[in-house]
Amino acid sequence: xxxxxxxxxxxxxxxxSGYKWGFETDIEMEFAPKGLNEDIVRFxxxxxxxxxxxxxxxLRAFAAWKTMEEPRWAAVKYPPIDYQDSYYYAAPVKKPGPxxxxxxxxxxxxxxxxxxxxxxEQAILAGVEGAGETPAEGRLPVAVDxxxxxxxxxxxxKARLEKDGVIFCSISExxxxxxxxxxxxxGTVVPQGDNFFAALNSAVFTDGSFVYIPKGVRCPxxxxxxxxxxxxxxxxxxxxxxxxxxxxHVSYLEGCTAPMRxxxxxxxAVVELVAMDDATIKYSTVQNWYPGDAEGKGGIYNFVTKxxxxxxxxxxxxxxxxxxxxxITWKYPSCILQGEDSVGEFYSVAITNNYQQADxxxxxxHIGPRTKSTIVSKGISAGHGQNTYRGLVRIGAKxxxxxxxxxxxxxxxxxxxxxxxxxxxxxRCATAKVEHEATTSRIAEDQLFYCRxxxxxxxxxxxxxxxxxxxxxxxxxxxxFAVEAQKLLQISLEGSVG
Amino acid sequence: MTAAQTGAAGFLARYEGLKDHLPGARxxxxxxxxADAAAHFAARGFPTRRVEQWKYTDLAPVxxxxxxxxxxxxxxxxxxxxxxxxxxxVFVDGRFRLDLSTLDGLPFRVRGLAQDLAEAEPHLGALxxxxxxxxAALNTMLFEDGVFLELPEGVxxxxxxxxxxxxxxxxxxxxxxxxxxxxxxxxxxxLIETATGAGTCLHNPVFEIDVAEGAMLTHGRMLQEAATxxxxxxxxxxxxxxxxxxxxxxxxxxxxxxxxxxxxxxGPHAACHMNGAQMAADGQHVDTTTSLDHAAPDCASRxxxxxxxxxxxxxxxxxxxxxxxxxxxxxxxxxxxxxxxxEEAEIDSKPQLEIYADDVKCSHGATVGALDADSLFYLxxxxxxxxxxxxxxxxxxxxxxxxxxxDETLKGALTRVLDAWWERQGVAA
Numbered sequence: 001x002x003x004x005x006x007x008x009x010x011x012x013x014x015x016x017s018g019y020k021w022g023f024e025t026d027i028e029m030e031f032a033p034k035g036l037n038e039d040i041v042r043f044x045x046x047x048x049x050x051x052x053x054x055x056x057x058x059l060r061a062f063a064a065w066k067t068m069e070e071p072r073w074a075a076v077k078y079p080p081i082d083y084q085d086s087y088y089y090a091a092p093v094k095k096p097g098p099x100x101x102x103x104x105x106x107x108x109x110x111x112x113x114x115x116x117x118x119x120x121e122q123a124i125l126a127g128v129e130g131a132g133e134t135p136a137e138g139r140l141p142v143a144v145d146x147x148x149x150x151x152x153x154x155x156x157x158k159a160r161l162e163k164d165g166v167i168f169c170s171i172s173e174x175x176x177x178x179x180x181x182x183x184x185x186x187g188t189v190v191p192q193g194d195n196f197f198a199a200l201n202s203a204v205f206t207d208g209s210f211v212y213i214p215k216g217v218r219c220p221x222x223x224x225x226x227x228x229x230x231x232x233x234x235x236x237x238x239x240x241x242x243x244x245x246x247x248x249h250v251s252y253l254e255g256c257t258a259p260m261r262x263x264x265x266x267x268x269a270v271v272e273l274v275a276m277d278d279a280t281i282k283y284s285t286v287q288n289w290y291p292g293d294a295e296g297k298g299g300i301y302n303f304v305t306k307x308x309x310x311x312x313x314x315x316x317x318x319x320x321x322x323x324x325x326x327x328i329t330w331k332y333p334s335c336i337l338q339g340e341d342s343v344g345e346f347y348s349v350a351i352t353n354n355y356q357q358a359d360x361x362x363x364x365x366h367i368g369p370r371t372k373s374t375i376v377s378k379g380i381s382a383g384h385g386q387n388t389y390r391g392l393v394r395i396g397a398k399x400x401x402x403x404x405x406x407x408x409x410x411x412x413x414x415x416x417x418x419x420x421x422x423x424x425x426x427x428r429c430a431t432a433k434v435e436h437e438a439t440t441s442r443i444a445e446d447q448l449f450y451c452r453x454x455x456x457x458x459x460x461x462x463x464x465x466x467x468x469x470x471x472x473x474x475x476x477x478x479x480x481f482a483v484e485a486q487k488l489l490q491i492s493l494e495g496s497v498g
Numbered sequence: 499m500t501a502a503q504t505g506a507a508g509f510l511a512r513y514e515g516l517k518d519h520l521p522g523a524r525x526x527x528x529x530x531x532x533a534d535a536a537a538h539f540a541a542r543g544f545p546t547r548r549v550e551q552w553k554y555t556d557l558a559p560v561x562x563x564x565x566x567x568x569x570x571x572x573x574x575x576x577x578x579x580x581x582x583x584x585x586x587x588v589f590v591d592g593r594f595r596l597d598l599s600t601l602d603g604l605p606f607r608v609r610g611l612a613q614d615l616a617e618a619e620p621h622l623g624a625l626x627x628x629x630x631x632x633x634a635a636l637n638t639m640l641f642e643d644g645v646f647l648e649l650p651e652g653v654x655x656x657x658x659x660x661x662x663x664x665x666x667x668x669x670x671x672x673x674x675x676x677x678x679x680x681x682x683x684x685x686x687x688x689l690i691e692t693a694t695g696a697g698t699c700l701h702n703p704v705f706e707i708d709v710a711e712g713a714m715l716t717h718g719r720m721l722q723e724a725a726t727x728x729x730x731x732x733x734x735x736x737x738x739x740x741x742x743x744x745x746x747x748x749x750x751x752x753x754x755x756x757x758x759x760x761x762x763x764x765g766p767h768a769a770c771h772m773n774g775a776q777m778a779a780d781g782q783h784v785d786t787t788t789s790l791d792h793a794a795p796d797c798a799s800r801x802x803x804x805x806x807x808x809x810x811x812x813x814x815x816x817x818x819x820x821x822x823x824x825x826x827x828x829x830x831x832x833x834x835x836x837x838x839x840x841e842e843a844e845i846d847s848k849p850q851l852e853i854y855a856d857d858v859k860c861s862h863g864a865t866v867g868a869l870d871a872d873s874l875f876y877l878x879x880x881x882x883x884x885x886x887x888x889x890x891x892x893x894x895x896x897x898x899x900x901x902x903x904x905d906e907t908l909k910g911a912l913t914r915v916l917d918a919w920w921e922r923q924g925v926a927a
Contacts (some may be wrong), residue, residue, distance in 0.1 A: 082576065126844065153512045163664045206587075250644045282861070291617070311567070384508075397841075410851075412851070412853065412855075412856035412858070413856065414856055415823065415855060415856045415857070417822075417854075417856070418852070418853060419851070419853045420850075420851060420852045421848050421849075421850060421851040421855065421862070422848070423848065423849060423850075424847075424848050425845075425847040425864055425866060426554075426844070426845075426847075427836075427845050427846070427847075427866045427867075428839055428842075428843075428844045429838075429839060430838040430839065430843060430867075430868045431867075431868050432866070432867060432868075433866070433867035433868070434864070434865065434866040434867060435863075435864070435865050435866075436847075436849070436862075436863060436864040436865070437861070437862075437863045437864075438849070438861060438863070439850055439860070439861040440849060440853050440858060440859075440860040440861050441858065441859055441860075442857055442858070442862070445666070451843065
């Protein structure tokens with residue numbers, strides 16, 4: 001069990017440090033004035049040199065947002081957010097492109113180093129021209145788009161990807177270089193007025209990733225975006241748009257961290273996926289925003305709208321998420337299964353420790369005939385954590401032969417936490433079949449005893465059992481992420497046993 | 499009377515007009531209770547689909563109708579349903595009819611609530627929550643009668659049938675019976691409830707059921723009113739240490755049925771079983787909504803609900819299990835299954851777990867779909883015609899729910915209702 005051994009080592013290594021991504025980078029930043037109004041929306045749009053249609057699109061979203069109320073139906077509690085007391089634009093001051101590693105702002109460099117991004121990629125991330133784009137040690141490369149506060153600082157392996165016709169860049173670049181694609185798809189899966197946080201994002205989004213995979217292309221490497229909130233009093237509003245044209249295939253990973261602060265910071269992202277005939281999109285997230293301290297002070301409010309449309313026949317969208325961070329998570333990655341025989345999947349591990357709260361799940365809309373969906377959700381609550389699975393499976397009248405299977409399991413560690421399951425099943429089609437199962441239990445004494453008896457400490461034993469509990473979901477993650485996710489689970493549970 | 503007024507306004511107007519004449523109108527405590535409920539009902543009215551608990555059931559047909567009072571019938575003959583027990587307490591349009599009841603030889607007292615309001619004072623409104631459930635508020639505001647059962651400690655009450663008949667006066671009418679059922683420590687009772695009736699009618703009963711330490715109440719309900727009736731019932735049950743409350747409900751008749759049960763397990767080793775079968779054909783709507791509070795350690799709960807829909811029918815199941823922090827070693831299980839036999843039917847299901855204790859074993863399951871193609875094929879391959887094979891599978895599906903009932907008399911009665919419904923569908927098809 002090498003992964004488990006590694007997990008245990010990692011836990012020992014970070015036993016004292018806790019959240020090891022909690023440092024802050026001191027770097028020269030450029031801010032827009034605090035607060036939110038039409039001028040800020042115009043400022044962001046001007047800063048990004050956006051075409052008129054996009055500014056109008058943003059302004060419509062802002063107008064819609066002003067009329068909307070913050071949703072309160074989720075099982076999460078937090079004090080009112082002052083939307084005027086935040087910066088909506090923060091970016092590192094860009095200097096003329098550095099020629100070698102020595103010229104790169106050492107702070108930015110150190111940030112990537114600490115975040116554990118390999119040196120080869122690091123050179124690229126900091127914008128060094130001429131640094132090799134060949135993969136190190138013969139490993140399959142991962143192309144990375146790094147988003148630092150409000151802007152994308154670099155995207156790697158672009159030239160290699162372009163050879164296959166794959167477009168992978170920041171959404172700001174896409175607006176400049178591929179406006180026809182952005183205009184065609186932006187807001188078609190998550191409309192501007194979809195919900196309060198999506199409307200806010202539509203008005204003030206600053207960056208994010210854009211991916212287009214042309215017809216019949218299997219993306220030659222994993223694509224990945226690394227989100228980093230650094231500046232104080234900022235919100236991060238990124239927007240990701242992935243389009244997989246007919247017969248294409250892409251696997252996309254998303255990671256995120258933030259400094260430890262006493263104040264809460266807002267992260268309201270929107271992710272839109274579009275899959276055409278026979279296309280597959282695999283979207284994996286390891287969410288590790290700062291969760292706040294042991295007393296529940298600080299941490300990120302992660303209020304995210306993620307939705308994919310399986311527009312084409314036999315298309316497939318698969319969401320995998322490991323949610324370990326954030327003070328509050330409000331997130332329901334969904335699939336609109338329009339194309340016949342299209343497939344939606346949702347695999348989730350959500351962990352809440354200390355005072356973390358998570359209200360997460362998925363929505364599967366079966367519209368086309370013979371559409372299929374699978375939902376596997378594993379919730380782990382420890383400390384004072386509150387963990388809710390909230391999901392919807394809706395089978396339309398025309399979804400003949402549709403099929404859904406849902407499994408939600410919750411694990412409770414300690415008697416001060418809570419685990420909740422709120423599934424909605426709506427079926428209007430007699431030939432569809434929907435199955436739902438949910439269980440809630442704690443770690444069995446006999447399992448613990450068995451592990452202890454073989455010499456594992458209590459904490460190691462819990463880690464082992466939790467990893468087993470989550471296996472079904474973790475095995476869906478790409479290899480590197482799976483290992484990282486296992487370590488994260490262990491770290492997140494620190495101090496919850498004993 | 500302001501018969502022209504519809505919905506909530508109509509009921510509030512009736513309360514204003516009647517409040518000095520309702521049973522117990524000279525008792526300040528009851529006036530206060532009714533006034534409080536009226537305030538809640540005035541503030542909320544009939545729930546709309548924007549209210550989470552009513553997301554899938556639309557009360558607009560009730561809210562838009564103008565219901566009058568039932569005609570007061572104190573005598574005269576009424577067609578009663580076939581008896582399921584030698585002992586019967588009969589209610590006509592919600593009012594207790596001693597003349598039609600057979601109560602001789604019962605080891606406990608059966609009264610009409612209106613007869614004995616003074617003794618009911620400490621219990622009336624002890625469990626119902628008019629502030630949370632508008633229909634309970636409506637009932638509290640306007641109830642005139644109901645059954646008042648009190649079993650002394652250790653008494654085995656045997657079998658009692660509660661018969662509710664609604665007589666069609668030829669115009670829409672409503673009644674709101676309030677039933678109090680109280681079992682003393684160690685007492686036992688099997689209560690079989692049969693509801694029949696015709697005409698455009700709103701039957702809105704509220705039960706307050708208190709099962710004391712070690713007592714056991716088996717409560718079978720057969721809601722068989724005509725397809726013009728709105729049956730909206732709310733049951734509140736409080737189950738003490740070591741006690742058991744067993745509810746089995748068959749809904750097979752009304753145009754709209756809401757079977758809402760709030761049960762609380764308040765003492766260690768208490769148990770609650772809530773099971774049922776609901777069937778609906780073209781134009782009908784059935785809704786089972788349960789809420790189970792595990793508020794003490796070492797309690798167990800079991801729920802199995804089956805829904806069968808044909809034609810343009812709609813079915814709803816909502817079930818919530820709430821496990822409080824103190825309720826360690828809770829064992830909770832819930833299963834709901836629905837069978838869709840037509841293209842136009844719709845089922846909405848929302849099982850829900852809310853758990854705050856860690857040493858628990860809670861699970862729920864839900865399945866929704868058509869008849870299993872493999873099972874059908876198996877039967878057909880053995881020479882059974884398609885229609886007959888389908889009938890066998892539907893019957894088996896429904897009977898499975900009744901398997902949980904241990905009382906043989908009740909089981910027989912329930913099975914007859916299920917079979918009669920299925921036969922009617924055969925005739926219709």
